[in-house]
Amino acid sequence: KAGVTQTPRYLIKTRGQQVTLSCSPISGHRSVSWYQQTPGQGLQFLFEYFSETQRNKGNFPGRFSGRQFSNSRSEMNVSTLELGDSALYLCASSWGTGASYEQYFGPGTRLTVT
Amino acid sequence: DAKTTQPNSMESNEEEPVHLPCNHSTISGTDYIHWYRQLPSQGPEYVIHGLTSNVNNRMASLAIAEDRKSSTLILHRATLRDAAVYYCIPLTQGGSEKLVFGKGTKLTVNP
Numbered sequence: 001k002a003g004v005t006q007t008p009r010y011l012i013k014t015r016g017q018q019v020t021l022s023c024s025p026i027s028g029h030r031s032v033s034w035y036q037q038t039p040g041q042g043l044q045f046l047f048e049y050f051s052e053t054q055r056n057k058g059n060f061p062g063r064f065s066g067r068q069f070s071n072s073r074s075e076m077n078v079s080t081l082e083l084g085d086s087a088l089y090l091c092a093s094s095w096g097t098g099a100s101y102e103q104y105f106g107p108g109t110r111l112t113v114t
Numbered sequence: 115d116a117k118t119t120q121p122n123s124m125e126s127n128e129e130e131p132v133h134l135p136c137n138h139s140t141i142s143g144t145d146y147i148h149w150y151r152q153l154p155s156q157g158p159e160y161v162i163h164g165l166t167s168n169v170n171n172r173m174a175s176l177a178i179a180e181d182r183k184s185s186t187l188i189l190h191r192a193t194l195r196d197a198a199v200y201y202c203i204p205l206t207q208g209g210s211e212k213l214v215f216g217k218g219t220k221l222t223v224n225p
Contacts, residue, residue: 033212043158045212056212090157092213099146099205100165103213105157 002027004093004106012112018079021109025072025093031055032074033103034066035090043090049074050097078111086113116141116204123220126192134187134219136202141182145204149176149187150213153198158215161187161200197223 005024013019025032033056034046045058049068066076072093078085088110092103119137126132138147148163162169162176164185169176175188189196201218 035213043213043215045214048212058212088157092158099144099148099207100163102148102160102163104160108157 004091004104006089006091006106006109008109009107010110010112012114013081014114015081015083017081018077019081019111020075020077021089021091021111023074023076023091023093023106025074025091026104029093029095029104030072031094031097031101031103032068032072033092033094034074034076035092036060037088037090037108038086046076046089048097055097081113083113086111116145116206118202118204118216120200120202120216120219122217123222125222125224126189127224128193129191132189132192132196132221132223134189134200134202134221135184136187137184138202138204139183141204142206143182144207145182146207147176147178147182147185148203148205148213149174149200150203150215151196151198151200152215152218153195158201158213159198192221192223194223194225197221 031050033048048056052068068074088108090108092105094101094103149161150158152158164176177186199218201215
């Protein structure tokens with residue numbers, strides 16, 4: 001079974017631009033979560049989608065948004081990029097939503113904002 | 115969310131068993147205990163999780179204390195590929211259920 005895939009793997013953008021990252025979950029998984037990882041802040045939760053509905057949201061500004069499609073694929077968008085948005089963005093998928101389910105991570109998208 | 119305490123680092127030799135402890139004394143009755151690991155320059159990887167009973171899978175075993183205030187991740191035969199930072203994460207059913215990685219335990223495996 002194919003794992004979680006994320007595209008693109010690497011991205012360089014300029015301050016003020018916007019970016020869209022894509023995540024394809026493991027087949028059959030209906031929950032997709034997004035995380036930001038930086039050396040200073042560690043792993044931080046952005047949001048979770050389940051059956052096209054945002055279920056949980058982390059403490060990030062409104063510039064960070066996401067959505068999930070009917071095939072469970074998900075995208076996240078960051079508008080008006082700032083230097084501090086440079087990070088590894090990770091997507092994780094799960095069969096269901098809740099503490100009893102494990103999450104499987106993709107390889108991440110490395111975003112660099114210059 | 116329950117707080118966890120893990121040793122900062124541990125060392126093992128290849129092909130020997132490794133026992134990674136985690137203290138989670140403030141855990142609630144509905145918290146699942148999850149373990150993830152992160153290899154250098156890679157995304158996190160799920161290892162195992164459980165609620166009350168000991169659990170086994172192809173990667174590891176999870177031994178949960180009877181009072182659930184601590185657990186131990188057991189790698190039966192460490193390989194070089196097991197060198198990673200291991201995170202113990204209690205997750206509350208019905209809570210935010212998002213993963214929060216603490217400092218974890220950095221495992222070094224010697225050939």
